[in-house]
Structure formats: C-alpha cells, structure tokens
Amino acid sequence: MRIGYFADGPWGRRALKRIEEAPELEVAFVVLRHDAPDSELKSRAGRLGVPTFAPEDINASAILRELAAREPDLNVSMSYDQILRSEAIEMAPEGFINCHAGALPFYRGRNVLNWALINGEERFGVTVHDVEQGIDTGDILVRRLGPIAPDDDYGSLLDRAADLCADVLLEALEDIRNGTASRTPQEEIHPVGFYSSRRREGDEWIDWTWPTARIHNLIRALAPPGPGARTLLDGDSVVLLGAERIPQAPAYIDRPGTVVGRGEGGVVVKTGDTTLRVTTIADWAGGKPTHSRTPRLRVGTTFGMNLQHEVQRLSGRIDRLERRLEALEE
Missing domain, CATH: 3.40.50.170 (Formyl transferase, N-terminal domain)
Structure with a gap:
C-alpha cells in the first residue's frame, strides 16, 4: 500500500x-x-x-x-x-x-x-x-x-x-x-x-490563589519543552520548572504565594488552599528559561503580584502625572 x-x-x-x-x-x-x-x-x-x-x-x-x-x-x-x-x-x-x-x-x-x-x-x-x-x-x-x-x-x-x-x-x-x-x-x-483551544502567551502565568492541584498541574503541563509556568519574584519574571505536592498538607488561610518553609529540596509556598513545594526555578531571559536552580529563599518572600500594592503604586503614578499636567496648563 x-x-x-x-x-x-x-x-x-x-x-x-x-x-x-x-x-x-x-x-x-x-x-x-x-x-x-x-x-x-x-x-x-x-x-x-x-x-x-x-x-x-x-x-x-x-x-x-x-x-x-x-x-x-x-x-x-x-x-x-x-x-x-x-x-x-x-x-x-x-x-x-x-x-x-x-x-x-x-x-x-x-x-x-x-x-x-x-x-x-x-x-x-x-x-x-x-x-x-x-x-x-x-x-x-x-x-x-x-x-x-x-x-x-x-x-x-x-x-x-x-x-x-x-x-x-x-x-x-x-x-x-x-x-x-x-x-x-x-x-x-x-x-x-x-x-x-490553542494556548497563547499569557496563559502560562500562575495565580497563587488557585488550589495546589491546579498550580501543580500547570507547572507540570508547561515543563520543557513547553514554555514553563511563570510568576514574579521581586518584580522579575521567573519560571517554575519543578514542584511537588506535599502529602497531608493542611488547608488554612494565609497570603497565597508566600514562602512559608524551606529545606534542601526547595521552598514551601502557600497556595489558595494548602501548600506546594517548589523544587526548581529559572530566570526568564531572552524568551527562555535560564540559570535553572533549586530556590533558596527566605521565609516570607512572596511570589506573584500583591494586587493591593500594585493598585496603590499605579494610583500614585496617576496622581503624579495629573499634577504634572496641571502644572503644564498653568
């Protein structure tokens, strides 16, 4: 044939x-x-x-x-x-x-x-x-x-x-x-x-208010040769290349995205319900992950964006621009 x-x-x-x-x-x-x-x-x-x-x-x-x-x-x-x-x-x-x-x-x-x-x-x-x-x-x-x-x-x-x-x-x-x-x-x-649907740029960003299972599944679904799941760390984009579910992790309320524990295998991060161990991260540079490593971050470090802080920051910028415009009109 x-x-x-x-x-x-x-x-x-x-x-x-x-x-x-x-x-x-x-x-x-x-x-x-x-x-x-x-x-x-x-x-x-x-x-x-x-x-x-x-x-x-x-x-x-x-x-x-x-x-x-x-x-x-x-x-x-x-x-x-x-x-x-x-x-x-x-x-x-x-x-x-x-x-x-x-x-x-x-x-x-x-x-x-x-x-x-x-x-x-x-x-x-x-x-x-x-x-x-x-x-x-x-x-x-x-x-x-x-x-x-x-x-x-x-x-x-x-x-x-x-x-x-x-x-x-x-x-x-x-x-x-x-x-x-x-x-x-x-x-x-x-x-x-x-x-x-076809996945598009922007779909790779993590929302830390999601449940642990959803975040973990996104990380594994976008692992190489995929683009990698993304988040912010100190205002810079980072890629999460590896993570593990924590057996019997309790559900409790805290700030999603916060590092609440650390160890040899990575850092423990609060999610929308329980916690997730993040084992491998990388920088995002030149449109790809670089400098892959085990995260060594202080407890209290936050992944993602603090929306309240961002709103306040943007509101401050708008206020400053409005004052400049008023000064130019005088």
Missing part, C-alpha cells in the same frame, strides 16, 4: 520510521510544513529516495495534481498544520487519516497533552481518525489510552504519546490494508465531546 505522508516534528519522524520498517507499506511522497520544513524528515525521505514537498497552500490545484500523480493509495497526516479541503481529502482512493494526541471526541483541537495535564487527567488518548472538513471530527479507526503518572510532566508525556501514536497508526494502516478497518462515529462515544 502506497502512503502519502504529511508530517512534521518528532511525531512525524517516529511514525515514518515505523512505516519504513513495514515491508507491505511504501511511502509515495512526504509533505512538510511550508514555514519551517523538518530537516530531519527531509533527510530521511531523501535516503529513502522519496520526493518531498513543502507547499505554501496544500489545497492549490497544481500541487494536488502533482501529488495525485504519485498514486498514493492512502494519505496520512501526522502533525501537519494546514487545513485540508475536500479535493485534498479525497485525493487517494482509501481516503485521508490523521493521528491525533487526544481521546476523541474529547480533547479535539490544539495543545491537548498540555490541557490533559492541566485538567489533572489520569489517562491520555491517541486516536487515528478519518480526515474531514471539521476539525478532529471524523470517524474513529483506532483509539488507545495511556496512563498519566503523578510525576509525569509535558516532556515525559510527549515522548510516550509519540510512541503510542506511531503504534496506533501502524495498527490502523494494517487494518486498512487488510480490508478489516472498522469506523466508529464520534457521536457514538459521546454526543458532544469538547475542543481544546
């Missing part, structure tokens, strides 16, 4: 390697992202003697004619970023399938592994489904779940999900090749499901 392969990044590389190793599968071409083509995927395709493309518009008639001339039996998307219209979807006789890192019909959309960690899920999903005009709405061919351990973070989960996605894709390809594939409409699993 000839595969048209639309891919990017480590997910695309791992799955392509698995496809290479299957003697009954042949790669007809590889389509890379236009804005930043994956050089490793391009090199791997070159070693296989497989042509690569990186079109600005995958739905342009000229590129679709060129791809169709390569006679793929089935097209596969693995982390490809362009929206496909009907002519592209229907190019190959066996259709177009996609591997998605979410347990469809839940976690459709973007950044789904981050959202799964933020939501405190105990399992993540990987789904191979038909591509159609909707986003992640096509019928399901194969769906598998994997565990999320309490100490998992984005990096560990990303690595495991990439392996599972390659396994699940190969299972789906084998079913299609053998004519044994079955398809399940997503509505049969849940009538609605839900979408995950």
Whole structure:
C-alpha cells in the first residue's frame, strides 16, 4: 500500500520510521510544513529516495495534481498544520487519516497533552481518525489510552504519546490494508465531546490563589519543552520548572504565594488552599528559561503580584502625572 505522508516534528519522524520498517507499506511522497520544513524528515525521505514537498497552500490545484500523480493509495497526516479541503481529502482512493494526541471526541483541537495535564487527567488518548472538513471530527479507526503518572510532566508525556501514536497508526494502516478497518462515529462515544483551544502567551502565568492541584498541574503541563509556568519574584519574571505536592498538607488561610518553609529540596509556598513545594526555578531571559536552580529563599518572600500594592503604586503614578499636567496648563 502506497502512503502519502504529511508530517512534521518528532511525531512525524517516529511514525515514518515505523512505516519504513513495514515491508507491505511504501511511502509515495512526504509533505512538510511550508514555514519551517523538518530537516530531519527531509533527510530521511531523501535516503529513502522519496520526493518531498513543502507547499505554501496544500489545497492549490497544481500541487494536488502533482501529488495525485504519485498514486498514493492512502494519505496520512501526522502533525501537519494546514487545513485540508475536500479535493485534498479525497485525493487517494482509501481516503485521508490523521493521528491525533487526544481521546476523541474529547480533547479535539490544539495543545491537548498540555490541557490533559492541566485538567489533572489520569489517562491520555491517541486516536487515528478519518480526515474531514471539521476539525478532529471524523470517524474513529483506532483509539488507545495511556496512563498519566503523578510525576509525569509535558516532556515525559510527549515522548510516550509519540510512541503510542506511531503504534496506533501502524495498527490502523494494517487494518486498512487488510480490508478489516472498522469506523466508529464520534457521536457514538459521546454526543458532544469538547475542543481544546490553542494556548497563547499569557496563559502560562500562575495565580497563587488557585488550589495546589491546579498550580501543580500547570507547572507540570508547561515543563520543557513547553514554555514553563511563570510568576514574579521581586518584580522579575521567573519560571517554575519543578514542584511537588506535599502529602497531608493542611488547608488554612494565609497570603497565597508566600514562602512559608524551606529545606534542601526547595521552598514551601502557600497556595489558595494548602501548600506546594517548589523544587526548581529559572530566570526568564531572552524568551527562555535560564540559570535553572533549586530556590533558596527566605521565609516570607512572596511570589506573584500583591494586587493591593500594585493598585496603590499605579494610583500614585496617576496622581503624579495629573499634577504634572496641571502644572503644564498653568
């Protein structure tokens, strides 16, 4: 069976390697992202003697004619970023399938592994489904779940999900090749499901009035290769790269974000309900975390912003500006 392969990044590389190793599968071409083509995927395709493309518009008639001339039996998307219209979807006789890192019909959309960690899920999903005009709405061919351990973070989960996605894709390809594939409409699993939005700049900031579980989940969800959860320390941005829940930590009222304990493993910080041990922080410089370290901070140090102090500070600045304006008008 000839595969048209639309891919990017480590997910695309791992799955392509698995496809290479299957003697009954042949790669007809590889389509890379236009804005930043994956050089490793391009090199791997070159070693296989497989042509690569990186079109600005995958739905342009000229590129679709060129791809169709390569006679793929089935097209596969693995982390490809362009929206496909009907002519592209229907190019190959066996259709177009996609591997998605979410347990469809839940976690459709973007950044789904981050959202799964933020939501405190105990399992993540990987789904191979038909591509159609909707986003992640096509019928399901194969769906598998994997565990999320309490100490998992984005990096560990990303690595495991990439392996599972390659396994699940190969299972789906084998079913299609053998004519044994079955398809399940997503509505049969849940009538609605839900979408995950793309995470944007600003989403990484910690609100220390949140419960401990929510703060801990955000820190692990944004761990490298994510951007890292952010807070303020003495007015400067810092990144929290590691934290631990404290067993049997009591709930009590105090100032959220305050360092209330310290030890060899880091500092204990008050949250909206209990406390959290922060084990690794880094400075934020040049758009990335730098100088990673175990925090050694005095008890009473405060993470985050004191809103009352900020309001007073800004009010003072406004008063000074108003007085300057009045002086200029005199």
